Amino acid sequence: MTAALSRRDLLRTGGVLLVGFALPASALATPSSVPRAKTVDTTEVDGFLAIHQDGSVTIFCGKVDLGQGLRIAIRQMAAEELGIGVERIAMIEGDTLLTPDQGPTVGSTGVMKGGVQIRQAAATARQALIRLAAERQDLPADQVDIVDGEVRPRSGEGRSFGIGDLVGEAGFNLKLDPKAPLRPPASYRVVGKPLPRPDVPAKITGRHVYVHDFTLPGMLHGRVIRPPSVGATLTSVDEASVRPVKGARVIRLRDFLAVVAETEWDAVRAAGLLKAQWSDSAPLMGHAAVRDAMKAGPFVGRDTLVNTGDVAGALEDSDAKVLRAEYFWPVQSHASMGPSCAVAEVKGGSATIWTASQATHRFRPAFAAMLGLPVDRVRLIYLDGSGCYGMNGHDDAAADAALLAKATGKPVRVQWSREDELGWDPKGPPQLLALEGALGSDGQVTGWRTEMWLPKATAGLPNVPLLAPQSAGIGQPMGLITGLINQNGDPPYAVPAVEVTVNWLADAPLRPSNIRAPGKIANTFAVEGFFDELCVASGLDSLFGRLRLLRDIRAIKALTRAAALMSWRPRPAPNPIPGIGRGIAYVHYKHSETYVAIAMEVAVDRDSGKITPRRVVCSHDCGLVINPDALKLQIEGAIIQTLSRTLLEEVAFDAKAVTSTDWASYPILGFADIPEIMVDLIDQPDLPPLGGGEAAATPVPAALANAVFDACGARLRTAPFTPDRVKAALPPPA
Amino acid sequence: MPATPPSKARTKAPSPASQRTISLSLNGTATVIAVTDPNQPLLYVLRNQLGLTGAKFGCGKGQCGACTILIDNEPARACQTPIAAVADKRVTTIEGLGSVKAPHPVQAAFIAEQAAQCGYCATGMVMSSVALLARIPKPSLDEAKRALSGNLCRCGTHQRILRAVMRASGSAQP
């Protein structure tokens, strides 16, 4: 029985739960032992790694692998510094008891911040190991190095020590040295290699333990019944209605309504039978009203984000040709493949929650407050979930499970339904942008203005407010979390006068959270789509139009490589041969991180309005590449997911609740529409590693919109690009 | 062809409620399962009663393919198959194909192509691919896309999955 085996394996260390690799057959080492009073101090080497007597190593990582490949990338970074192979490293992720708080796994920071921090801990450890070995044989430290897990004199003469012989289980007791020298990239043996991800074999053979698969003895199964409309209160519950299901119980905490039962099927049946009355509530505007509502407010402020040159002068210049356009991005769901799930146990004044959260450390205080426990009595343990791309329902499911575990005194597993996930996951917020651009008589862009309408994130809010405490009447800080959605609103080109302002909305149409590349997808859609409009207006080839206003060599390289791979021949758009089009778009993520250029080829059917993406080429420079294969897959995933968001996705809701709650009403891109994708990595071994999970998503909608325009002359400025929108935007046949 | 539509399993007449056990061949082993409710979807029985957690709950509505298994070598949705409908059938789950140490050739191809991100869809993808390759040993890329059209993936692993299917079939990879 795999599940039983896995559970035993997970629990075998008793008080300390080790979950780096649940299965003995896994390709990499399993943690052998962990000191119980382990430090989680981010300034201590022992916070991040332990070297065991047999020379194996355990890494304690506050960031988690959500499917993006951190599990191999961070091992590679540590292995390189320590002079060992990745197979000697076990890794524990996101366990609040054992791992340092490295911040949530968001914003493409897994390698860039999390991995870099662990690399520095490993580099510090390397120096200490070299010192210890050098002292033992009276050699200067620079005559000693670590190779294949052994600390050896560089001369090859004299004793060598296994790294496990030099440090006892008590650890290093050493401060992390931010200046500890790193191995030079030219000597890399592990970093930069396309090593396979250690979790893939278990995932492919059905043996990987997801939180959905995790069980505890005596565990109950819970289902939470959400109200039929947002904000409705529970007026009455007929507890007798679940009686046909033996052992099913109704749990009610004010408006938090749930059933628990001994088996999952009983919980499903009881939830279906339960009769409850809810108050009338119709607080939502409905998705069709969102766009207009964004201009209507209410507003809580206005900021000028960029202001260079004389924008008003450029736009009012009577010799200038001025273009104006509005771009809109709708509310979208994370739409994870598996509805969220969590398991919790609350007993003896402490709580343990097994969760697929991207942010176990961040949510720990919220769970402590909700359960009325001190923070140090609450432990969140990360287990893989279905991929999330920002905060989906995982944290809410964990809160559901924790409340039910407290109420019942038993471990409780809560599994959301498909309708729960698409209906109640916190949503990517809508975005509206108005752009103005002035073209001088020579076709140069002389002025640019972006005005944005965005929901304002609440300053200092620790986490997305959770559904369970809210409905149970347990106080929690309220407000909006959106991620940094106002970045990349200005063109990445040399335009002499640029102004970017944002009108901050007091609220969002549905509870928001960060969703992959927060805000930057819509902003780059607007900026790069509008820039293309300017190129078209001045009769310029859109690659040339960009290149002539770029100074940064990394930007130029990304664009020219993508264009070359697409066999780009200079000509203005639209394509003289109708029906097929090409587009290009570029981003310098947050103006400070990864460089991405995407070129795309599409076919557009004028009669049906259907867009078929045929080929996508992505040139991607995120500095030092740790694992090219895992990175390429991340980029492919970002491209496909964003094509889906651009072509198909908008959360539908009426005055009461979300109505697009299954895969028929919230369709995502399927195999039929998957284009050929080529990822071109521009490795920069001597530069710091940057993020790979988000940046490639951002130029996708603009590259697609620009290609559609090239194919048929329809300029799309509103996502999703439905066939009706394509047809409405088509110019009349010539 | 998408995998077996849910209706196929559903149209089976449910066994009388008095029946307390059913027999089937599960991953090649004759198995008797205690049945508490003949309408309980096979998916819950596999995952919770038999410890076979490789098939995943994705939608419970036959829309995503995360729960794909084989019934008499045809792909089926375990979430849409009442347990009573598999009496005397041959059921194969992902666990019956191979293991980490001895993967089935299709699993080996998926591993070689690293065809999983979160991997939540992966076992369903493998099952649908195994069924396809049993039917068409050398599918074209379009045939592969059609065979997998009932399996959704949110992480965007599609290209790798298609490469894995082509690799398993011995054809050139896209």
Ligand code: FES
């Ligand atoms: S869970 Fe069975 S098809 Fe989605």
Ligand code: FES
């Ligand atoms: S790999 Fe995550 S859903 Fe397919």
